[in-house]
Amino acid sequence: MSVRLDLAPYQTGSMRLWLYIVEEFSIWSIFDPIFLKLRRGVNIMDAIQTNDTDAIIEMDRARVWHHLIQHKPLETIDPRIMVEGKGMKLWDARGKEFLDAVSGGVWTVNVGYGRERIADAVRDQLVKLNYFAQSAGSIPGSIFSQMLIDKMPGLSRVYYSNSGSEANEKVFKLVRQISHKKYDGKKYKILYRDRDYHGTTITTLAAGGQDERSVHYGPFTPGFVRIPHCLEYRNQFDSDKDYGAQVVAATEEIILREGPETIGAFCLEPITAGGGIITPPEGYWEGMSALCRKYNILMHIDEVVCGIGRTGKWFGYQHYDIQPDFVTMAKGLASGYAAISCMVTTEEVFEMFKDDASDPMNYFRDISTFGGCTAGPTAGIENIKIIEEEGLLENCIAMGDYCMGLLHA
Numbered sequence: 001m002s003v004r005l006d007l008a009p010y011q012t013g014s015m016r017l018w019l020y021i022v023e024e025f026s027i028w029s030i031f032d033p034i035f036l037k038l039r040r041g042v043n044i045m046d047a048i049q050t051n052d053t054d055a056i057i058e059m060d061r062a063r064v065w066h067h068l069i070q071h072k073p074l075e076t077i078d079p080r081i082m083v084e085g086k087g088m089k090l091w092d093a094r095g096k097e098f099l100d101a102v103s104g105g106v107w108t109v110n111v112g113y114g115r116e117r118i119a120d121a122v123r124d125q126l127v128k129l130n131y132f133a134q135s136a137g138s139i140p141g142s143i144f145s146q147m148l149i150d151k152m153p154g155l156s157r158v159y160y161s162n163s164g165s166e167a168n169e170k171v172f173k174l175v176r177q178i179s180h181k182k183y184d185g186k187k188y189k190i191l192y193r194d195r196d197y198h199g200t201t202i203t204t205l206a207a208g209g210q211d212e213r214s215v216h217y218g219p220f221t222p223g224f225v226r227i228p229h230c231l232e233y234r235n236q237f238d239s240d241k242d243y244g245a246q247v248v249a250a251t252e253e254i255i256l257r258e259g260p261e262t263i264g265a266f267c268l269e270p271i272t273a274g275g276g277i278i279t280p281p282e283g284y285w286e287g288m289s290a291l292c293r294k295y296n297i298l299m300h301i302d303e304v305v306c307g308i309g310r311t312g313k314w315f316g317y318q319h320y321d322i323q324p325d326f327v328t329m330a331k332g333l334a335s336g337y338a339a340i341s342c343m344v345t346t347e348e349v350f351e352m353f354k355d356d357a358s359d360p361m362n363y364f365r366d367i368s369t370f371g372g373c374t375a376g377p378t379a380g381i382e383n384i385k386i387i388e389e390e391g392l393l394e395n396c397i398a399m400g401d402y403c404m405g406l407l408h409a
Contacts, residue, residue: 053093057081085113103332107273107305110332111386118337118382125378133372134160144377147384148344151314154323157350159343160376161368164304164330165199167341168267171300171326172203173366174345175264176223178298178352181362187264191254191297194229195275198267198302207267210275225258227251227266231278244280248287255295265298265325266291270316273305285320298349300326304341308332309387312397325349333376335383340376 060079065071081093090098090113103109111118125140132138145158161167172190179188192198192207199205205213206220209229214220228236230247237246255263266288272278292299299322306316307329313319315327326349330341356362387393 053081056093085109087112087114089113104336106331107310108331108336110308110310111335111383111390111392115335115337115382115386117386118335118379121382122338122375122378125374129374131373134368135372138372138374138377140374140377140381144380144384147381148342152327152344154346155327155344156347157345159345159364160371161341161343162339162370162373162376163199163341164302164328165201165204166368167304167328167330167343168198168204168207168300168302169201170343170366170368171265171267171328172207174326174343174349174364175298175300177364178349179264181352183261183264186262187296189223189225189258189262190265190267190300191225191227191251191263192267193227193269193272195231195272195278196229196267196269196302197272197274198269198304225254225263227254229272229275229278230280230284231272231276232281242283244283245287247281247284248291251288252291255291255297260295260297263295263297265300267300267302269302270306270320270322271311280320285317285322289322298325300324300328303327303329304331308383309393309396312393312400314393333383334379337379337383338373338375339370340373340380 057078060081061074064079066079078094082090083093084091085100088100090100092098100109100113129138134141141160148158149156159167159170161170175190176188179185190207192209194209196207196209197213198207200213202217203221205217206222206224208214209226228247228250230244232240232243235243236250237243239246268288269275270285271280289299291297301315301317301322301324303315303317307327308314308331310316310332311319315329317324317327325346327344328341329344333342334340353362353364
């Protein structure tokens with residue numbers, strides 16, 4: 001495929017004025033050597049007008065701080081610039097074609113690239129109303145919340161924000177506020193699982209079971225306690241018999257050690273994703289749910305990766321006997337066509353925050369600025385329609401069975 005960098009849309013009036021001043025008065029020399037390197041006979045405006053790939057790569061090298069990579073090698077090799085996607089395929093600025101096996105690099109583009117109906121719907125909504133703070137509602141926000149709740153029996157309320165980390169933080173705040181409302185602030189601890197991942201903020205790192213992500217970023221928010229992973233391949237016990245039951249028993253020991261009266265919630269992925277694609281052993285989720293009932297612990301399921309069809313059901317927890325109190329989601333929620341995340345909870349939790357309207361502190365005193373963007377729920381509506389219309393849940397199951405069949409052949 002021939003790839004053309006179409007940069008004309010990125011021209012702005014301020015950019016044109018700035019470049020005019022720089023060129024007209026020959027003041028490039030006052031800038032750092034990177035700018036001089038950027039020119040290489042072509043200024044930024046020329047790069048935009050002539051689709052100069054080399055200039056774009058140099059701008060990226062000089063100005064962009066990429067995620068999760070060491071930049072020293074980029075001093076001698078070119079950074080990769082992704083230019084176009086269609087379906088499951090991607091092309092970079094040099095025209096190299098890729099089969100995207102990781103859905104945007106981080107499990108996000110659930111319905112694939114180039115979905116014009118999503119882009120068109122978002123464009124139309126942005127022209128009509130792009131934003132208003134979520135202290136008020138919006139048409140796409142209302143519709144999308146109902147679409148989600150229709151797929152999540154037992155849950156009833158949707159709280160919008162803009163990233164998975166932020167959605168998880170909302171749950172942590174709710175658990176802490178419930179602790180103060182009902183338990184004199186004592187039931188504040190949140191148990192999280194070794195190898196699970198819940199985000200990159202300081203507090204979500206406190207709840208993260210992947211130590212390589214959190215080294216050097218402490219001290220962390222207190223009140224988070226690690227429980228054992230459920231990866232049979234890395235057996236933590238003397239025997240592998242009834243492994244799920246053993247993990248549950250070890251978790252109960254930690255609850256008793258910490259004091260059940262101090263434990264407010266579990267925070268768990270239904271299937272550990274970045275920590276190894278760990279499917280839970282038989283009996284694990286039944287046992288964990290029983291611990292919640294026994295010790296009055298809220299269950300928070302992090303569906304940021306597994307949610308919206310990635311496992312063949314709308315949500316990963318729906319494969320197991322779980323009735324969560326909180327479910328968080330992001331990534332595939334709009335397949336990356338807009339930034340959006342959601343925290344979904346029960347009516348029982350919701351009612352706790354309006355039982356005494358005379359108390360000025362008795363509501364969830366939280367806001368997410370970009371939770372008010374209408375692009376996210378608009379993209380989410382079309383995203384769900386595509387999954388339903390094209391039978392992508394069924395296709396996920398069929399492809400999973402095919403892959404497992406090959407692995408066991």
